Amino acid sequence: MNINELINPDRIAYDAHAGSKKRALELISDLLTANNPNMTKDEIFGSLIERERLGSTGLGHGVAIPHARLKGREEAIGAFLKLDAGIDFDAIDQQPVDLVFALLVPEHYTDEHLHILANLAEIFGDDTFCEKLRNCNNVNQALNLLTHWQDQKTPA
Numbered sequence: 001m002n003i004n005e006l007i008n009p010d011r012i013a014y015d016a017h018a019g020s021k022k023r024a025l026e027l028i029s030d031l032l033t034a035n036n037p038n039m040t041k042d043e044i045f046g047s048l049i050e051r052e053r054l055g056s057t058g059l060g061h062g063v064a065i066p067h068a069r070l071k072g073r074e075e076a077i078g079a080f081l082k083l084d085a086g087i088d089f090d091a092i093d094q095q096p097v098d099l100v101f102a103l104l105v106p107e108h109y110t111d112e113h114l115h116i117l118a119n120l121a122e123i124f125g126d127d128t129f130c131e132k133l134r135n136c137n138n139v140n141q142a143l144n145l146l147t148h149w150q151d152q153k154t155p156a
Contacts, residue, residue, distance in 0.1 A: 004147035006078035031079035058091025
């Protein structure tokens with residue numbers, strides 16, 4: 001699945017302020033409900049918090065990919081949050097997180113869920129790409145980078 005199938009400008013926030021992991025998950029829940037009347041913020045937030053209880057989705061290097069499965073969903077959606085300052089997200093490297101990409105998938109997704117997460121981990125595992133995201137000035141620049149990440153990929 002291509003990232004541009006997951007995200008749109010309504011589900012991106014740039015230089016948002018969140019003083020905690022909980023607040024970041026609240027903000028990302030707001031983004032995920034944008035123009036989506038079939039889901040509630042509370043439903044999404046509850047699912048993301050429940051997943052975090054199983055273990056942090058903080059990948060390290062300032063990146064987190066909170067994710068959850070939801071009943072009644074027919075397609076995967078994502079949202080991106082660039083924070084104005086890093087927050088404690090219980091990341092594996094104990095570094096503050098400032099880039100958050102959230103993923104919601106239908107409950108019946110199994111292999112697809114893992115495949116999308118692997119793709120997101122590859123995208124956000126590229127330090128050069130993440131630095132470009134951090135240096136964007138607005139939502140449109142971030143969206144352009146996210147949807148064209150393959151073009152920006154650092155050679156192996």
